[in-house]
Amino acid sequence: xxxxxxxxxxxxxxxxxxxxxxxxxxxxxxxxxxxxxxxxxxxxxxxxxxxxxxxxxxxxxxxxxxxxxxxxxxxxxxxxxxxxxxxxxxxxxxxxxxxxxxxxxxxxxxxxxxxxxxxxxxxxxxxxxxxxxxxxxxxxxxxxxxxxxxxxxxxxxxxxxxxxxxxxxxxxxxxxxxxxxxxxxxxxxxxxxxxxxxxxxxxxxxxxxxxxxxxxxxxxxxxxxxxxxxxxxxxxxxxxxxxxxxxxxxxxxxxxxxxxxxxxxxx
Numbered sequence: 001x002x003x004x005x006x007x008x009x010x011x012x013x014x015x016x017x018x019x020x021x022x023x024x025x026x027x028x029x030x031x032x033x034x035x036x037x038x039x040x041x042x043x044x045x046x047x048x049x050x051x052x053x054x055x056x057x058x059x060x061x062x063x064x065x066x067x068x069x070x071x072x073x074x075x076x077x078x079x080x081x082x083x084x085x086x087x088x089x090x091x092x093x094x095x096x097x098x099x100x101x102x103x104x105x106x107x108x109x110x111x112x113x114x115x116x117x118x119x120x121x122x123x124x125x126x127x128x129x130x131x132x133x134x135x136x137x138x139x140x141x142x143x144x145x146x147x148x149x150x151x152x153x154x155x156x157x158x159x160x161x162x163x164x165x166x167x168x169x170x171x172x173x174x175x176x177x178x179x180x181x182x183x184x185x186x187x188x189x190x191x192x193x194x195x196x197x198x199x200x201x202x203x204x205x206x207x208x209x210x211x212x213x214x215x216x217x218x219x220x221x222x223x224x225x226x227x228x229x230x231x232x233x234x235x236x237x238x239x240x241x242x243x244x245x246x247x248x249x250x251x252x253x254x255x256x257x258x259x260x261x262x263x264x265x266x267x
Contacts, residue, residue: 034108041104046097053089056096057168063144064171067152071159077168084169092172132190139186142239143179150235151178154227181224185240192247196254203252206244213244 022030065075079085106129114122156164195201206213221236 030112034112038101038105038108041101041108042097044097045099045101045104046094048100049096050089050093053092053096056092057088060172060175061168063148063152063175064166066149067156068164068166070153071156073156073159073164077166077171079168084167088169088172095176128190132187135186135190136183139183140179142186143175143182147178147182147232147235148175150232151225151227154229154232185220185224186243188240188243189247189250192244193250193254196251201251202255203248206248206251210244214241217241217244 061077064077068075079088110125113125117125192201192206196203217237217240218233221233221240225232225236
């Protein structure tokens with residue numbers, strides 16, 4: 001009598017059965033539904049974003065107006081072509097629409113991929129998404145409340161015998177680059193997590209090469225920071241060094257869990 005082969009455990013059979021519940025065409029239909037729902041959410045978000053854009057513009061101009069006030073200059077921003085302010089409202093509205101629609105878009109992606117995942121994989125992805133969003137928002141908050149005031153105060157101090165006439169469109173481009181750049185920089189622990197997961201780096205490697213990491217962080221701060229003063233660079237470098245140590249701790253946790261899993265499999 002034939003016995004069950006060890007190479008054919010029951011678990012893969014369950015996976016095959018669950019993956020066969022939907023045909024390839026049904027997966028395409030499901031994907032189309034998720035894409036359409038996401039596009040509808042983005043369109044609605046953009047409509048709402050354009051509607052509230054003028055109020056948000058007042059919020060994003062506060063650091064610049066405060067810097068002008070501290071320099072005893074006229075607190076005024078201008079636009080230099082007839083469509084400048086309208087273009088700003090539309091552009092900002094689209095960005096706000098993407099932000100407002102992002103929870104719906106992420107939820108649609110989740111609905112599409114979740115049925116193919118185990119429970120522990122679902123928990124891991126949820127934790128990854130929350131960590132990514134939290135770090136990105138932390139970077140934006142750091143840039144708006146800490147980085148921008150120092151940077152703008154330094155920039156407006158260089159006026160000489162002329163008075164600054166700052167364009168709202170150019171100012172928006174500047175803070176967009178700074179805030180998005182800091183949001184991406186704050187994703188450093190996530191990057192280290194994946195590098196450790198694929199065996200590219202280890203906690204020992206990160207610790208042994210800390211001096212080189214400081215050098216790279218200094219170069220990045222010098223390139224990304226739009227001001228040449230040392231104080232702004234130090235303000236930019238401080239969270240990056242902290243994030244490097246946080247990434248080192250994340251790397252240690254990943255290596256420890258991989259070692260525990262390997263030990264359990266060899267028993």
